[in-house]
Amino acid sequence: MPSFDEFSIRAPRSTGDIILISSSKIFNLVYTISKSLNEPEGARRREKVLRNGNNPTVIDQRNATRLRVLEQIRTSGQISRIDIAASLQTSPATVTSATADLMAAGLIHETAGEASPDAAKRGRPRVLLELNANSNIIAGVKVARDVIMVMLVDFQGNELAQTQFRLTEPRMSAETLVVTIGRAVNEACETLGKNIADVSGIAIGLAGQVVAEQNFIYWSSSITENNVDLDPILSQQLPCPAFVENDANLVAKGEQLFGLGQGLQNFLVITIEHGVGLGIVLGGALYRGERGCGAEFGHTKVQLDGALCQCGQRGCLEAYVSDYALMREAVIAMQDDKPSSVADIRKSAEDGNPSAIAVLERASRMFGMGVSNLVNLFDPERIILSGRTSSIEHLCSEQVKEHIRNNVVQVDAPTPEILAHDWGGLMWAKGAAAYGIEQVSVLQVLEMNAHGA
Ligand SMILES: [Zn+2]
Structure with a gap:
């Protein structure tokens, strides 16, 4: 059996081949996935935030552009302003304005890339943009029958910590479950000398019938009640935004971004x-x-x-x-x-x-x-x-x-x-963390607007 921090890809049984790849390498592949794969998801996230009323601010053209630029940087890893403009088919001036706002908000920063042939002639290295890894800590959570798995990642998706929190009961009330998730995330944060208040968002994978857009649970094998609107409980019990999704959907997301579905x-x-x-x-x-x-x-x-x-x-x-x-x-x-x-x-x-x-x-x-x-x-x-x-x-x-x-x-x-x-056990938490990064990105761009950026 692979250890918890390894990630095994097992070929069909007949060949018997097993390939082991380090988990951090695989997770970083999230940023090389083509933009087209991410576009429908990103659109849905935006829609969710608007429908949810998490923020009363209507998404305006300026925020929509910031979000598209942020998503482009996220999926590219590192990219120049001119390449963002080309990918999004928009003007360099629009991109310069959006990236200035995102830099002021601390979400992205400049980094020196390899000198391009043209730039080298002028003796200047090419300036690339990347997500500011330290701007946010995001928690990916999977609730299993006997354990809550937590993975903390930075804003670039690099793994910071992972912990397992033992459960004494496989099924509990929605409120008890949310409180327990809070304790599990806090315990993971403590391994970094931090606490749950330092987390920007928690994405939670639950078995059962989950309406992700509304944090609503029709039925889950982890929760004793049916038809639970988890949103108010999450807001009351956790100090940061939380997003619930069906756990199999998160695994599918994980496989699509950095697994066998690439x-x-x-x-x-x-x-x-x-x-x-x-x-x-x-x-x-x-x-x-x-x-x-x-x-x-x-x-x-x-x-x-x-x-x-x-x-x-x-x-x-x-x-x-x-x-x-x-x-x-x-x-x-x-x-x-x-x-x-x-x-x-x-x-x-x-x-x-x-x-x-x-x-x-x-x-x-x-x-x-x-x-x-x-x-x-x-x-x-x-x-x-x-x-x-x-x-x-x-x-x-x-x-x-x-x-x-x-x-x-x-x-x-x-x-x-x-x-x-x-x-x-890793895939669930990684899929959840990837989902959390998407959700937090949307919330933070909307917050920029609320602050009059
Ligand atoms: Zn059944």
């Missing part, structure tokens, strides 16, 4: 842990559905009147393939050798225990059926299974792939490739 237009990310989640990227943008909860793959039905799911309904895919479902099955089937984890079940199956083999085979068949339905619906270029190796390896076996091939509409073309990705 450069792809149409791909799906299936997350497997206690539950089963799905992130859908279509045409380079995250698809959320009209009500903001359109990707509940785990609760699609694979069996009429089937096994009981944690959502309260029967026959959901999750009730057959998630960690809790496997444990429930295995504890009954393996009376003589009761497993205490999914890894135990896999170990028993490898040792030839027929009950363990039967439990995993049933899960694999159900999963294959579910994935073939996804292929029939979306025809994606790639499907990424994201989770811990112990939870996903049996789900991308040759047997499952064969099952998928047999159940998709037959055309004379290969089925989408299915790759497993063990992120060791």
Whole structure:
């Protein structure tokens, strides 16, 4: 298993290749991703802030330009004013004015780049602009069943700290959860000699049906109440803005920006842990559905009147393939050798225990059926299974792939490739941090206006 600060990309099982890349390098790739990938997201963020009324200031032309310039700098890493003007198809004077405002607000600064051929003749190094890393600390948070993972990053996305905060209860009231998240973030800040008041924004990944634009939770396996407007609780309990998003969407965002989804237009990310989640990227943008909860793959039905799911309904895919479902099955089937984890079940199956083999085979068949339905619906270029190796390896076996091939509409073309990705917990928090940087950028530009900049 990779350690928490490593990031492994596991090739299909048949090749056995494992490539390890340092996490900070991968995270920095966020800035080299093409602008077109980020544009729909950026537009949605702006829309969210306006609809939310986080700031009563209407976004005017000047702020819209500042935001576009800031996004261009963020996605480029380092860029000259003239190149920003060319990319945005606007005048150098407009860019000079916007960058002066952003510099005055401390969000960007100048840095000497390599001398361009023209500039070298005049003996001057080329001046580039980059985000001011020290201007903001942003927290990415993933709430899992037994732990809250926190990653602190600077405004450029460089990792500053990461911590894990143990949970004694998997499910709690919305208010208790928010208070606990605050404690977890504060604990992470203390490792830097700071506290939560030094954080500019907290992005939170939650399992369940989350309307990100409104910080509204229809249902979450981490929260005891249904239909919770989390916004007022976040404002009351946390000293900085907070943004909630479905956790599988954050993993899809992470895969798109610095994982196995880079450069792809149409791909799906299936997350497997206690539950089963799905992130859908279509045409380079995250698809959320009209009500903001359109990707509940785990609760699609694979069996009429089937096994009981944690959502309260029967026959959901999750009730057959998630960690809790496997444990429930295995504890009954393996009376003589009761497993205490999914890894135990896999170990028993490898040792030839027929009950363990039967439990995993049933899960694999159900999963294959579910994935073939996804292929029939979306025809994606790639499907990424994201989770811990112990939870996903049996789900991308040759047997499952064969099952998928047999159940998709037959055309004379290969089925989408299915790759497993063990992120060791890091992907969730990194995806959340990337989301937080986008959100904080919007808020800070709007604040410039409020201050009359
Ligand atoms: Zn369900």
